[in-house]
Amino acid sequence: MATRKSAKKSNASADELKQFYYDMLLIRRFEEKAGQLYGMGLIGGFCHLYIGQEAVVVGLEAAAKDGDKRITTYRDHGHMLACGMDPNGVMAELAGREGGYSRGKGGSMHMFSKDKHFYGGHGIVGANVPLGAGLAFSDKYRGNDNVTFTYFGDGAANQGQVYETFNMAALWQLPVIFVIENNHYAMGTAQKRSTSSPDIYTRGEAFGIPGEAVDGMRVEEVKAAGEKATAHCRAGKGPYILEVKTYRYRGHSMSDPAKYRTREEVQKMRDEKDAIEHVRELLLKGKHASEADLKTIDKDIKSIVNTAAEFAKDSPEPAPAELWTDIYADA
Numbered sequence: 120m121a122t123r124k125s126a127k128k129s130n131a132s133a134d135e136l137k138q139f140y141y142d143m144l145l146i147r148r149f150e151e152k153a154g155q156l157y158g159m160g161l162i163g164g165f166c167h168l169y170i171g172q173e174a175v176v177v178g179l180e181a182a183a184k185d186g187d188k189r190i191t192t193y194r195d196h197g198h199m200l201a202c203g204m205d206p207n208g209v210m211a212e213l214a215g216r217e218g219g220y221s222r223g224k225g226g227s228m229h230m231f232s233k234d235k236h237f238y239g240g241h242g243i244v245g246a247n248v249p250l251g252a253g254l255a256f257s258d259k260y261r262g263n264d265n266v267t268f269t270y271f272g273d274g275a276a277n278q279g280q281v282y283e284t285f286n287m288a289a290l291w292q293l294p295v296i297f298v299i300e301n302n303h304y305a306m307g308t309a310q311k312r313s314t315s316s317p318d319i320y321t322r323g324e325a326f327g328i329p330g331e332a333v334d335g336m337r338v339e340e341v342k343a344a345g346e347k348a349t350a351h352c353r354a355g356k357g358p359y360i361l362e363v364k365t366y367r368y369r370g371h372s373m374s375d376p377a378k379y380r381t382r383e384e385v386q387k388m389r390d391e392k393d394a395i396e397h398v399r400e401l402l403l404k405g406k407h408a409s410e411a412d413l414k415t416i417d418k419d420i421k422s423i424v425n426t427a428a429e430f431a432k433d434s435p436e437p438a439p440a441e442l443w444t445d446i447y448a449d450a
Contacts, residue, residue, distance in 0.1 A: 131401075133405065135342075136407055139177055139181070142177045143173035144420050145200055145420050148421055149196065149200060150170045154168055154369070162227070163226075165374075166373045167194040167228075168196070168367075168373070169195075169197035170369050171393075171394075172335065172366070173197060174337065174338035174365070176197050176198045176201040177197075178338040179268055179341060180202055181342040183268070183345075187349075188237075188254045189236065189237055189270070190238040190251045190268070190269055190270070191241070191270035192247055192270065192271055193227065193241065198237065199230070199237060202235045207431070209230065210428060210430065211430055211434045212230045213431065215437070216434035216435065217436065220232060222441060223434075223441070224445070229242070245280050247270075248281050249287075250269075251269025251295055251297075252295055259291065266295065270298045270300055272299070272300050273303065273313075273319060274305025274308070276301075276314070277314060285322075285323060285325075285328060292356070293357060294353065294358075297323070297330075299319050299320065300363055301364045301365065304371070320332055323358075328358050330362065331362070333361055333362065335364050336364075336397070338394055338398060345361070347359075366388045
């Protein structure tokens with residue numbers, strides 16, 4: 120078994136570390152429960168878990184302010200929870216139940232919250248990127264200082280529409296942060312087999328878009344990079360690219376046996392780089408929390424997740440008449 124590298128002293132405050140720990144652990148426990156419900160047949164279709172990548176969205180949400188927007192792809196449950204969406208509604212939507220955010224008609228990939236400025240969950244690889252630029256354009260048009268976090272993966276970074284969007288965002292100086300969640304595997308294809316450049320964020324240079332690579336397994340580093348990116352956008356300097364290098368522990372989706380990598384590789388990441396364990400060590404070594412405190416947090420989170428699962432089970436399936444609703448917008 121690999122040995123965990125000792126946690127360095129963090130510049131984050133005790134309260135920040137506790138919030139990071141809570142938010143990341145909520146995502147992980149929620150996703151573990153979602154995986155269980157999928158195995159029981161209570162969640163159908165596709166289901167892409169965020170386990171391992173929690174520090175990315177938690178760190179960036181810590182750099183966001185009210186009014187900022189976010190849009191992502193199909194590995195989206197973590198983003199929903201991190202921006203404050205109700206676990207009950209998220210789990211019910213995963214189960215296709217009436218109590219879900221899209222009233223049971225969207226499932227894992229397609230749920231939204233206008234209240235939390237969460238605009239999906241999109242199943243087409245890369246298709247959310249121009250939509251994110253459109254959200255940023257609306258803020259530019261209105262003259263406010265809001266930004267849009269547009270998340271996509273290393274696989275989507277090879278889609279042509281991404282670079283069309285880079286061009287438009289740079290031309291119009293849009294306040295959009297392009298977040299590349301680089302978990303090193305586009306489905307089952309390693310980055311080195313699919314991408315010609317070792318770093319993806321550098322592709323923004325052709326459009327005059329600045330950016331940087333960030334350790335996505337260290338939540339405080341993600342937050343710091345997010346603060347730099349948001350400051351750039353809020354100052355009217357146009358888009359910014361963050362390539363957040365992370366790692367997913369599970370397969371691409373629940374149907375993926377992940378035979379393209381070894382168990383030893385995954386275990387090494389868990390042992391040496393796990394984002395939640397890193398913050399846990401900082402809390403304990405800094406005497407910001409005791410083992411008992413952290414157990415209480417875990418117990419509270421498990422209660423929230425179990426309640427969400429029961430809410431999903433108890434919520435009825437959508438009525439057949441729902442097939443005909445929400446098809447056309449009222450003009």
